[in-house]
Amino acid sequence: xxxxxxxxxxxxxxxxxxxxxxxxxxxxxxxxxxxxxxxxxxxxxxxxxxxxxxxxxxxxxxxxxxxxxxxxxxxxxxxxxxxxxxxxxxxxxxxxxxxxxxxxxxxxxxxxxxxxxxxxxxxxxxxxxxxxxxxxxxxxxxxxxxxxxxxxxxxxxxxxxxxxxxxxxxxxxxxxxxxxxxxxxxxxxxxxxxxxxxxxxxxxxxxxxxx
Numbered sequence: 082x083x084x085x086x087x088x089x090x091x092x093x094x095x096x097x098x099x100x101x102x103x104x105x106x107x108x109x110x111x112x113x114x115x116x117x118x119x120x121x122x123x124x125x126x127x128x129x130x131x132x133x134x135x136x137x138x139x140x141x142x143x144x145x146x147x148x149x150x151x152x153x154x155x156x157x158x159x160x161x162x163x164x165x166x167x168x169x170x171x172x173x174x175x176x177x178x179x180x181x182x183x184x185x186x187x188x189x190x191x192x193x194x195x196x197x198x199x200x201x202x203x204x205x206x207x208x209x210x211x212x213x214x215x216x217x218x219x220x221x222x223x224x225x226x227x228x229x230x231x232x233x234x235x236x237x238x239x240x241x242x243x244x245x246x247x248x249x250x251x252x253x254x255x256x257x258x259x260x261x262x263x264x265x266x267x268x269x270x271x272x273x274x275x276x277x278x279x280x281x282x283x284x285x286x287x288x289x290x291x292x
Contacts, residue, residue, distance in 0.1 A: 085137075087159050090136075090159065091133060091135065091136035092129040092132035092136070093129065094132060094169070095133075095165075096126070096128040098166065099124070099128040099169060102170075103203075110270055110271065110272065111213070111214060111269065113274050115209060115210055115213060117213070118205075119209075120206045120209060121206050121209070124199075124203070127195075127199075135169075135175070136158075136161065147175050148172075174190060174192055214266060221265060226261060228258070228259075228264065231281075232256070232258065235255055239252075251267070255268075265277065268280075
């Protein structure tokens with residue numbers, strides 16, 4: 082059984098990895114708007130718990146054959162915590178026990194338990210982001226109601242480094258936008274809070290900082 086220190090390190094690293102993966106894959110530009118998402122905090126805390134519990138019960142898991150660590154320095158508990166925390170997604174596939182029904186056996190692991198609530202949490206985070214974006218855009222939507230003018234501002238504020246097929250596809254999306262909020266959401270999702278604040282200053286400049 083590991084001491085509290087390595088277990089805490091493992092939990093924090095697990096939360097960091099899980100949080101970064103979620104943010105960079107889905108909310109890389111709108112993450113600052115999720116600071117009030119309770120579901121996001123719960124999601125991260127769950128991974129803290131998984132990482133902590135895995136490291137704290139490492140000896141038991143190894144003895145049961147559910148987990149095996151091999152490599153240089155892996156006899157050190159701090160190194161073990163580092164490796165487990167960074168590979169938390171693989172840890173989810175640990176098989177805890179089997180449930181047999183007749184001749185069939187069903188493995189039950191951490192991932193099985195996660196499926197009970199992770200889909201709901203991810204859906205709630207997505208809904209929180211949707212509502213936060215709409216709330217954030219509301220002041221600008223009341224000040225900028227000319228769709229053609231909004232499109233013109235957006236097209237005139239694309240970074241030079243934003244080029245090639247991505248730029249072409251984005252310009253097509255903007256051109257095909259039928260409402261002001263649709264065009265602004267596209268720009269916000271691609272370039273973030275600070276960029277949108279700059280070209281549509283009705284959104285209270287400095288209210289949030291991009292990451």
